[in-house]
Amino acid sequence: MTPALFRVRRRSEEYAGTFTLDIQHKEGTPLPRFEPGQFNMLYAFGCGEVPISMSGKAEDSGGYVHTIRTHGLVTQSLERLREGDLLGVRGPFGQGWPMHKADGKDVLIVAGGLGLAPLRPVIYSLLSGAQTCRSLRLFYGARRPQEMLYTDELRSWGAQIQQVLSVDHADDAWSGAIGVITGPLAGTEIDCDNTIVFLCGPEVMMRFCIQTLTGKGISDSAIYLSMERNMKCATGHCGHCQWGPQFVCKDGPVFDYGSVKQWFNIRAL
Known part of the structure; x- marks a missing residue:
C-alpha cells in the first residue's frame, strides 16, 4: 500500500489534455514485468492517487509508460510533472488481457479514444512475436483526427497490421x-x-461494438473488455470498485464478456 518513488524519465503531449509519462524507479531498480492490461496507482503528492493503465512495452524493465487524460485534481497535478519530477507508484495490479489465447487466432483489437492506451501493450507483444496469432487487425475510432493517440506508431503499424481508423468529425486532410x-x-x-x-x-462504444460483434456470430466468451471503475485501494479491500460479485481492481480490469454480461447490461452499475 506504500507508494514507491518514481521519477519522470520522459513526458510527451498526445493532444490538448492528454499526455504520456515514461517513468522509472527513483533508484533505477529494475521493474517487474507487467501483463498487458494491468494498471498502476499513480500518486501525486498532496493530491491523491488514480488508477492508470500501462501503455508501454511489457518487457521494458527500465520503466513504465502511462497515457493520461486530464480530468480532476490528481490528473491535473500529474499533468504538471516534467522530466526529473517525482511521483508515487503502487502496482502493477489487476488481471490483464489473455495473451495466451491469441495463439493461432485471428486477433481483432477494437479501441475508442483513450481506450487504445491499455491495448497498445497487446499490439507491442503480438508484433514482437511473443504470441503467434494468425492475423491482427486494429479498429480504432476517435472524435477528431487531432485526438488520435500515437499517430507516429499508427503509421508504422500500418505496414504490419490491417488498420481501420475512423473519426466522428473529419477535416479536409482526413482520408479514413x-x-x-x-x-x-x-x-x-x-x-x-x-x-x-x-x-x-x-x-457506450463498447456496448454497441459488442452488439455488432455478437450479431455477426462472435461468442460472448471470445470478447474481452477492459472496465473502468472508481478504484481506491487496488487490492479489493475498500469495495469502491465492486461490480456485481466482483472487484474491478483485482478480478479485472479485463473480463471476458460472457462472465460479466448480466452486470455490463445494467446501465450505471
Whole structure:
C-alpha cells in the first residue's frame, strides 16, 4: 500500500489534455514485468492517487509508460510533472488481457479514444512475436483526427497490421472512415470460430461494438473488455470498485464478456 518513488524519465503531449509519462524507479531498480492490461496507482503528492493503465512495452524493465487524460485534481497535478519530477507508484495490479489465447487466432483489437492506451501493450507483444496469432487487425475510432493517440506508431503499424481508423468529425486532410467505429466493424468479414476480440473504450462504444460483434456470430466468451471503475485501494479491500460479485481492481480490469454480461447490461452499475 506504500507508494514507491518514481521519477519522470520522459513526458510527451498526445493532444490538448492528454499526455504520456515514461517513468522509472527513483533508484533505477529494475521493474517487474507487467501483463498487458494491468494498471498502476499513480500518486501525486498532496493530491491523491488514480488508477492508470500501462501503455508501454511489457518487457521494458527500465520503466513504465502511462497515457493520461486530464480530468480532476490528481490528473491535473500529474499533468504538471516534467522530466526529473517525482511521483508515487503502487502496482502493477489487476488481471490483464489473455495473451495466451491469441495463439493461432485471428486477433481483432477494437479501441475508442483513450481506450487504445491499455491495448497498445497487446499490439507491442503480438508484433514482437511473443504470441503467434494468425492475423491482427486494429479498429480504432476517435472524435477528431487531432485526438488520435500515437499517430507516429499508427503509421508504422500500418505496414504490419490491417488498420481501420475512423473519426466522428473529419477535416479536409482526413482520408479514413468517418463515423462511429461500429460502421466499419459491421462491414468486415470475421471468422467467428477462430477470432478473439480485445475491446476498450467508452462504455457506450463498447456496448454497441459488442452488439455488432455478437450479431455477426462472435461468442460472448471470445470478447474481452477492459472496465473502468472508481478504484481506491487496488487490492479489493475498500469495495469502491465492486461490480456485481466482483472487484474491478483485482478480478479485472479485463473480463471476458460472457462472465460479466448480466452486470455490463445494467446501465450505471
